[in-house]
Amino acid sequence: MEQTVYTNYWQNRLTGVKKKHGSYATExxxxxxxxxxxxxxxxxxxHAEYKRTNSGALEIIYNDDNYIYRIEKRKTxxxxxxxxAKPRNKNEVTSIREKYGFHDEALLYEExxxxxxxxxxxxxNDSKKLHQYVFDLEGRPIKKFNDR
Incomplete structure (x- = not known):
């Protein structure tokens, strides 16, 4: 069944980099x-500015005109x-930590x-994505890894 979703993208207009963050049911x-x-x-x-583009996307200009978040509406x-997110059990967490040699300040989502x-x-907004990253003590992603 077709549904409408709203997808976040971060864009650097200077370098042309565009990164998808997540998709949501509402804007x-x-x-x-x-x-x-x-x-x-x-x-x-x-003081972030919220501007609607001609295509209907919402752009959030938060620092200067070169760095924006863009929310695009699409059908899928x-x-x-x-x-x-279904938490991994304690044994899985220990096994992953040992396998990758994570230091004490690198945490899995469950920790x-x-x-x-x-x-x-x-x-x-994606439980699978949350399990693919290692985070610092304040919940910021450090790096992506694949434990499967």
Whole structure:
């Protein structure tokens, strides 16, 4: 069944880099995902500008005109990713930590404090993606890895 989703992209207009952050059921959820990402990175942009483009996308200019978040509305047959992360058990966490040799300040999603897990879920809105990263003590992604 076709559905409408709102996908966040971060763009650097100077270099042409465009990174997908997550897809959401509503535009409001997409905006909240961006704000959660800022909170995780201790960034605050109270004077961010929200501009609607001719194509209907919402652009959030938060630092200067070269760095934006763009929320694009699109139709898809695919369901949205699961927004609830099933936690790995303690043995899985220990096994992954040993396999990759993570240092004490590199944490898996399950090892983060609940407020950070909540913010990450809002920011990424994809339980599979959350299990593909190692995070610092404040819930910021350090690097991507594949444990499967």
């Amino acid at each position: 409001e959820e997409a905006i909240n995902g961006i704000k959660a990402w800022w909170e995780l990175h201790n960034e605050y942009y109270p 047959e695919n369901p949205l990713p699961k927004a609830k 983060l404090a609940e407020p950070y897990r909540d913010r990450l879920m809002l920011a990424m």
